[in-house]
Amino acid sequence: xxxxxxxxxxxxxxxxxxxxxxxxxxxxxxxxxxxxxxxxxxxxxxxxxxxxxxxxxxxxxxxxxxxxxxxxxxxxxxxxxxxxxxxxxxxxxxxxxxxxxxxxxxxxxxxxxxxxxxxxxxxxxxxxxxxxxxxxxxxxxxxxxxxxxxxxxxxxxxxxxxxxxxxxxxxxxxxxxxxxxxxxxxxxxxxxxxxxxxxxxxxxxxxxxxxxxxxxx
Numbered sequence: 001x002x003x004x005x006x007x008x009x010x011x012x013x014x015x016x017x018x019x020x021x022x023x024x025x026x027x028x029x030x031x032x033x034x035x036x037x038x039x040x041x042x043x044x045x046x047x048x049x050x051x052x053x054x055x056x057x058x059x060x061x062x063x064x065x066x067x068x069x070x071x072x073x074x075x076x077x078x079x080x081x082x083x084x085x086x087x088x089x090x091x092x093x094x095x096x097x098x099x100x101x102x103x104x105x106x107x108x109x110x111x112x113x114x115x116x117x118x119x120x121x122x123x124x125x126x127x128x129x130x131x132x133x134x135x136x137x138x139x140x141x142x143x144x145x146x147x148x149x150x151x152x153x154x155x156x157x158x159x160x161x162x163x164x165x166x167x168x169x170x171x172x173x174x175x176x177x178x179x180x181x182x183x184x185x186x187x188x189x190x191x192x193x194x195x196x197x198x199x200x201x202x203x204x205x206x207x208x209x210x211x212x213x214x215x216x217x
Contacts, residue, residue: 011046017197019132019188019207020046023103026130026184026211027051031098034058034089034122037105041068041075048072056094058085081109086118096124102131104207106174107162116178120214131175132188132209136165139203157206168201171208180212 012018020043027033031053035044038057041064047053048071057068058078068075074094078085089095100119106112119129134157141157144150152160166174168185175182187205189197197204 009042011042013046013050017187017189017192017194019103019209022186022188022209023101023130023132024051026128026186026209027053027099027101029053032056032096032124034094034097034100035072036080036100036102036119037108038068038072038075039064041071043101043103044068045071056089056097058089080105080115080118081111083114083118085115086121089122095122096127097122098124098127100127100129102129104132104134106131107133107159107164107166110163112164112174113178116175116180120179120216123214126213128183128211128213129175129180130209130211131171132207133164133166133171133174134159134162135167135187135201135205135208137167137202138206142203166208168205168208171210175210175212179215181215182210182212184211185209 011020013021029051033047033053033055035055035057038044038059041057044055044057047055055072057072057075059065060079065075078088109115138157152158172182186209187197187201188207188209189205192204
């Protein structure tokens with residue numbers, strides 16, 4: 001995963017169109033959760049406090065992990081770009097997860113398919129992954145392309161650290177080709193009513209959020 005700046009962010013869980021609220025609604029009460037790219041553990045702490053979850057976080061940001069260790073059951077320095085990342089977790093006794101969250105993480109990786117394949121090794125029978133990725137088909141990006149623009153930014157859909165880009169269709173295909181069956185699809189955004197974002201996700205969704213189970217269990 002690419003280096004990230006060290007900061008907390010506002011969860012804004014009262015907004016039904018907020019990506020963190022949508023992800024949280026996909027997690028069951030009391031679940032054992034692996035938060036991939038946990039950063040400072042702010043999302044995992046909310047899952048602990050509001051959903052009574054047990055949360056294990058992994059990240060590559062050492063400074064952020066120092067904060068996450070005070071918020072989560074465990075916060076580990078693990079790089080999911082390495083082939084043995086899942087093995088490290090299993091060897092440490094961290095497996096049989098109910099939920100693995102990839103919240104705006106996979107677009108920063110070179111081989112998200114391989115990462116999702118390894119993630120299946122860590123899920124309990126019936127467990128699921130929750131994946132959110134930016135929607136490259138958002139109207140602002142389309143409008144820019146119409147005039148020949150595709151300019152990277154410090155954050156957002158065209159974040160300069162993004163290595164992969166997804167539409168709703170290709171995001172679903174990513175999970176299906178990695179051996180998952182998508183059970184729930186939602187969309188996140190801002191500035192517009194959630195019903196409008198959901199009616200025209202290809203244009204107005206900022207993020208595609210999916211819940212999926214392994215086809216093998």
